[in-house]
Amino acid sequence: MLSSYDSFETVDTLIGEVQWYNAAKGFGFLKSPGVEGDILIHQNTIRNFSNMILAEGMKVEFELVMSDKGPRANKVLSVELGSHQNNQVARDVGQTHPARIKWFDENRGYGFANVFGLPDDVYVTADIFAQSGMAPLEGGQAVSLVLETKGDRLRASSLHPW
Numbered sequence: 166m167l168s169s170y171d172s173f174e175t176v177d178t179l180i181g182e183v184q185w186y187n188a189a190k191g192f193g194f195l196k197s198p199g200v201e202g203d204i205l206i207h208q209n210t211i212r213n214f215s216n217m218i219l220a221e222g223m224k225v226e227f228e229l230v231m232s233d234k235g236p237r238a239n240k241v242l243s244v245e246l247g248s249h250q251n252n253q254v255a256r257d258v259g260q261t262h263p264a265r266i267k268w269f270d271e272n273r274g275y276g277f278a279n280v281f282g283l284p285d286d287v288y289v290t291a292d293i294f295a296q297s298g299m300a301p302l303e304g305g306q307a308v309s310l311v312l313e314t315k316g317d318r319l320r321a322s323s324l325h326p327w
Contacts, residue, residue, distance in 0.1 A: 176229045178242065186219040188313045188322060193219055195227070195238060204229065205237040214241035220314045261309035261325060269294065269302035276302065278310060278321065287312060288320040297324040 179197045181204055186193025194203040206227070211219060219225070224245035227238040262280050264287065269276025274291035287310060294302060302308070307327035312319050 176231055176236075178226065179229050180224055180226050181238070183219045183221050183223045183225060185221065186314060188311060195225055197229075200229065200236055202235060205235065206241075207237070210238050210241055215244065219244070261311055263327065264308050264310045266302045266304055266306045266308060268304050271301065278308065280310060280312070280319075283319065285319060288315075288318055289324060290320065293321050293324050297326075299324065299326060 179200065181195030181197035181200075183206075184194045184196050184203065186206070188208065191208040193206050195206055197204060204227075206219070206225070210227075225238070225241060226243040226245075228240040228242065229236055230239040231237075264278040264280040266289070267277040267279050267286060269289060271291065271294075276289045276294075277286040278289050280287050289302075289310075299308075309325045309327050310321040311323040313322040314320070
């Protein structure tokens with residue numbers, strides 16, 4: 166276990182698994198054997214390696230540093246896409262992506278969109294729709310989305326007019 170350390174000095178090069186990542190918030194967490202607790206990974210650290218969104222289950226090789234707030238990834242060395250169903254289409258972080266609304270039901274509070282190049286539907290929640298300030302969504306409507314992973318699915322973290 167890592168227990169004693171100097172702030173911001175590289176402790177080790179490790180491989181960790183993405184537990185959670187939110188592109189809209191710009192950070193996520195990794196787990197790695199031998200490190201107690203979550204390891205913070207920030208989008209700037211990822212961008213220095215590649216412009217991609219991390220998804221749960223991806224394997225990340227990184228340099229670990231211990232900061233005053235706990236362990237964090239300081240430099241990404243490689244990313245293995247793993248078995249996550251949407252990894253083959255890792256998308257640019259912070260970019261909007263063209264999409265069409267498949268269907269949206271305000272009474273249910275959710276719907277789905279199709280993003281160009283993605284094999285799976287993207288989940289769109291009522292709160293994301295409300296934040297967009299757009300008129301009611303209709304099937305076939307062109308929009309742009311920023312994506313994030315939640316559990317084993319892709320979802321919209323923000324919705325904008327096309």
